[in-house]
Amino acid sequence: MNFKQTAQADFKDTSNVVIGFVGKEEDALSPLPTDLASQVSQWRTAKWVSPKEGSVTPLLRGEGSPVMLIGVGDTLHLTENKLKKAATAIASVLKQSQQKSVTVLLDNLKVRDRTQNWVVTKLVEWTLTGAYNYDTTKSEKNTQYTTEHFLLAGDGEFEEAIRHGKALAHGVNVARELGNLPPNICTPTYLAEQAISLADRYSPIHTEILEEAEMEELGMGAFMAVSKGSDQPGKMIIMHYKGAGDDVKPHVLVGKGLTFDTGGISLKPAAKMDEMKYDMCGAASVFGTMSTLAELQPKINVVAIVAAAENMPSARATRPGDVVTSMSGKTVEILNTDAEGRLVLCDALTYAERYKPQSVVNMATLTGAIVVGLGHHPIGLYSNDEGLQKDLVAAGQKAWDRAWPMPLWDDYREEMESPYADLRNIGQGPAGGSITAAIYLSEFTKDYTWAHLDIAGAAWTSAKSGATGRPVGLLTEYLLSKVG
Numbered sequence: 497m498n499f500k501q502t503a504q505a506d507f508k509d510t511s512n513v514v515i516g517f518v519g520k521e522e523d524a525l526s527p528l529p530t531d532l533a534s535q536v537s538q539w540r541t542a543k544w545v546s547p548k549e550g551s552v553t554p555l556l557r558g559e560g561s562p563v564m565l566i567g568v569g570d571t572l573h574l575t576e577n578k579l580k581k582a583a584t585a586i587a588s589v590l591k592q593s594q595q596k597s598v599t600v601l602l603d604n605l606k607v608r609d610r611t612q613n614w615v616v617t618k619l620v621e622w623t624l625t626g627a628y629n630y631d632t633t634k635s636e637k638n639t640q641y642t643t644e645h646f647l648l649a650g651d652g653e654f655e656e657a658i659r660h661g662k663a664l665a666h667g668v669n670v671a672r673e674l675g676n677l678p679p680n681i682c683t684p685t686y687l688a689e690q691a692i693s694l695a696d697r698y699s700p701i702h703t704e705i706l707e708e709a710e711m712e713e714l715g716m717g718a719f720m721a722v723s724k725g726s727d728q729p730g731k732m733i734i735m736h737y738k739g740a741g742d743d744v745k746p747h748v749l750v751g752k753g754l755t756f757d758t759g760g761i762s763l764k765p766a767a768k769m770d771e772m773k774y775d776m777c778g779a780a781s782v783f784g785t786m787s788t789l790a791e792l793q794p795k796i797n798v799v800a801i802v803a804a805a806e807n808m809p810s811a812r813a814t815r816p817g818d819v820v821t822s823m824s825g826k827t828v829e830i831l832n833t834d835a836e837g838r839l840v841l842c843d844a845l846t847y848a849e850r851y852k853p854q855s856v857v858n859m860a861t862l863t864g865a866i867v868v869g870l871g872h873h874p875i876g877l878y879s880n881d882e883g884l885q886k887d888l889v890a891a892g893q894k895a896w897d898r899a900w901p902m903p904l905w906d907d908y909r910e911e912m913e914s915p916y917a918d919l920r921n922i923g924q925g926p927a928g929g930s931i932t933a934a935i936y937l938s939e940f941t942k943d944y945t946w947a948h949l950d951i952a953g954a955a956w957t958s959a960k961s962g963a964t965g966r967p968v969g970l971l972t973e974y975l976l977s978k979v980g
């Protein structure tokens with residue numbers, strides 16, 4: 497689909513659907529031709545046209561372009577969430593109308609405290625993510641939109657905003673697709689293949705894969721403690737995005753890629769265990785962000801590390817009570833084999849030191865505790881650096897993919913003490929479980945500026961829509977803010 501700006505909408509072309517917005521306020525109708533506007537005004541009084549958020553009213557017209565009005569509620573000065581609903585409604589029009597071109601009337605569509613370019617970026621992004629529909633493993637495919645031209649009618653220069661929105665949507669949909677794929681397909685090996693194909697497609701990216709033998713040699717005993725119980729070989733996937741000179745130190749992203757998490761010997765209950773295919777959504781967001789960067793090509797260096805493994809119970813699996821030595825040299829008493837994300841991550845985080853990074857941000861569906869604490873909206877954010885924390889909060893606000901700061905206080909450190917090792921892999925009880933997980937990780941990140949995003953509440957929903965693609969938006973805005 498081709499996105500383009502146009503000064504004025506064509507209301508005569510019958511192969512073009514015009515999409516306008518209707519609120520309770522009168523001014524909404526001004527971009528419509530006068531005769532149509534006055535007709536709509538009457539219909540609205542008669543309640544034939546609904547200003548209800550997300551509703552779509554097709555206007556019956558004798559001739560010219562079909563017109564669809566999307567309800568946006570009280571006022572055309574929207575909130576971000578209302579704009580997202582409107583974009584989702586546009587996506588549903590795309591899927592249903594099967595017209596060659598669609599024109600969206602941007603005049604009057606405003607979001608409080610946001611520029612018109614921001615509105616365009618998000619409208620493009622959310623329309624394209626709204627049109628995504630998983631069908632890869634279904635024999636009968638979903639209806640895809642056939643629209644070739646997507647026109648944005650309004651004043652301004654939107655070319656860059658459109659490019660940005662398309663790249664974000666591409667990355668978010670890459671992350672959603674990887675998240676939604678079943679765990680018998682999306683294995684650590686599959687993820688490694690995706691990294692190789694990303695490097696084949698985009699010249700600024702190159703990929704290296706560390707196999708288990710190399711990880712053993714590097715002393716990644718914590719990673720191997722998770723991976724060794726599975727017949728699927730674990731992979732440490734490293735992708736380099738090079739947009740700046742060799743002397744520019746990289747920002748590093750680290751993603752938890754548990755392609756399936758049974759809990760290991762500390763087996764999870766059966767109910768909803770299928771959802772543990774989403775335990776690689778941190779990794780998925782890394783792939784999504786790298787895809788977005790590859791399209792936008794900012795002048796920045798990024799290294800992305802994906803710790804990909806499967807957590808299975810078997811005769812080779814780690815026992816509760818086992819003590820292992822991590823790559824950092826620290827020994828860890830593994831008291832619960834279901835707290836495995838932090839085990840694969842701690843070795844990836846130690847590995848990241850070699851890049852002398854400007855910052856390291858890791859993403860992990862790490863704890864159920866963060867879902868209890870924050871629900872499904874904000875991402876739990878922990879950092880050992882106030883500046884980085886502020887930057888990530890701001891990036892989340894910009895992307896409308898928000899994170900909320902959590903305490904990384906040493907008060908919690910005592911809970912991680914073990915009589916048998918340098919630290920244990922879980923706190924003393926369920927209280928503050930997301931925080932003690934972050935405390936564990938912080939033991940391995942003392943040498944650089946670091947943040948941890950606990951995305952267990954944000955990365956997927958139990959609903960049909962599945963993986964959300966978060967936090968591709970936040971990460972992209974953060975990295976773009978570091979350019980030059």
Ligand SMILES: [Zn+2]
Nearest residue numbers: 757834835836
């Ligand atoms: Zn687990």
